[in-house]
Amino acid sequence: MSxxxxxxxxxxxxxxxxxxxxxxxxxxxxxxxxGPALTFIAKTLPIAVITILIVYSISHITFISxxxxxxxxxxxxxxxxxxxxxxxxxxxxxxxxxxxxxxIQLTL
Numbered sequence: 001m002s003x004x005x006x007x008x009x010x011x012x013x014x015x016x017x018x019x020x021x022x023x024x025x026x027x028x029x030x031x032x033x034x035g036p037a038l039t040f041i042a043k044t045l046p047i048a049v050i051t052i053l054i055v056y057s058i059s060h061i062t063f064i065s066x067x068x069x070x071x072x073x074x075x076x077x078x079x080x081x082x083x084x085x086x087x088x089x090x091x092x093x094x095x096x097x098x099x100x101x102x103x104i105q106l107t108l
Contacts, residue, residue, distance in 0.1 A: 049089070049093065050079065050083070050092065050093065053097075058072050074099075074103060076096075
């Protein structure tokens with residue numbers, strides 16, 4: 001692939017990503033009340049995302065040795081504690097991911 005092709009692909013991907021991120025703000029910029037389905041999704045999606053991340057992180061746990069599960073359990077405890085303290089889903093997901101990655105990289 002040529003450099004021009006790669007640059008064009010990055011620019012197109014950037015604009016598509018920006019458009020999809022701005023789309024909800026374009027549609028919901030009025031002060032009218034949103035429907036019950038959207039309210040339900042807004043309430044349940046954060047916990048669903050955290051649940052999916054937890055299930056993914058524990059799907060490969062083995063209990064043969066302590067190294068097989070202690071990092072995952074520590075990461076889960078960290079995410080739960082951070083979420084209970086701060087009540088911020090984005091902070092919980094990012095903080096938990098960073099904590100888990102640090103555990104994996106810094107320990108054997």
